[in-house]
Amino acid sequence: MTKIEIKLERPLVEELLARYEDAIGKDFLGYRNHVYRTVTYAMHFLEHDVEVEPLIETALVYHDIGLWTDCELAYLEPSEAVALADNEKYGWGLDAEVLRGAIHWHHKIFPYKGPHERVIEACRKADWIDVSKGSIRKGIKREAIKEVEAAFPNFGFHDTLLRLAKDYGGSTLVGGIKVTRGIVKW
Known part of the structure; x- marks a missing residue:
């Protein structure tokens, strides 16, 4: 694999996120940098294919957005809808x-097989890397x-x-169970 390319500026990501800055509120910088990290990993897996870059950037801006727009722990479908x-x-x-x-399958545990596999799988692997803080490296x-x-701190x-x-589920334990049941795909 080639060296990872880190783009510090992504105008499309900034434009899309700006629409939801108020909804995301105090979590904005953390989510923004999560998006930048996942886009970076996904584009690496896709060998920096500029043809799919706008779709990757858009999908990863929206992939968790339902957490804030709909205040839902089962946020995949709300994120897709937005x-x-x-x-x-x-x-x-x-x-x-x-x-x-790309949004629906990004928490799939096992590799995605099916239509648009290349793009969906790149997003899935990218999110697993970041959500695991790099302990899963793909x-x-x-x-x-x-x-x-x-x-991207x-x-x-x-x-x-x-x-x-905790906030949406009533406790970290109950919320964790709701998140797992609502977003993890096999």
């Missing part, structure tokens, strides 16, 4: 099936993950997930 509605509303022309699939070298994490993103599980 992404698909904005795709139509703003006339982006992104393939709705691929956009939906073939990316530890040093590369450290570079990405240094470029965590800003408490993983703590945010625990806090939201």
Whole structure:
């Protein structure tokens, strides 16, 4: 695999996230950097294919957005709905099936097999790397993950997930169970 390419500026990501900055509130910087890290990993898996870059950036901006827009622990479907509605509303022309699939399957435990596998699998692997804080590497070298994490600091993103599980679920344990049942796919 080639050296990981870190883009410090992604205008499309910034434009899309700006629409939801108020909804995300104090969690904005943590989520923004989570998006940048996952986009970086996904684009690495896709060998920096610029043709799919807008779809990757869009899918990963929206992949967890339902946590804030719908205040839901089972946030995959709400996240998909917001992404698909904005795709139509703003006339982006992104393939709705691929956009939906990248969001829907990003917490799948085992590799995704099916239509649009290359893109969906890149998003899935990228999110697993970041949600595990690099303990799951999916073939990316530890040093590369450290570079990405240094470029885009965590800003408490993983703590945010625990806090939201508690806030929306009533306790961290109950929220954790609801999250697991609501978003993990086999």
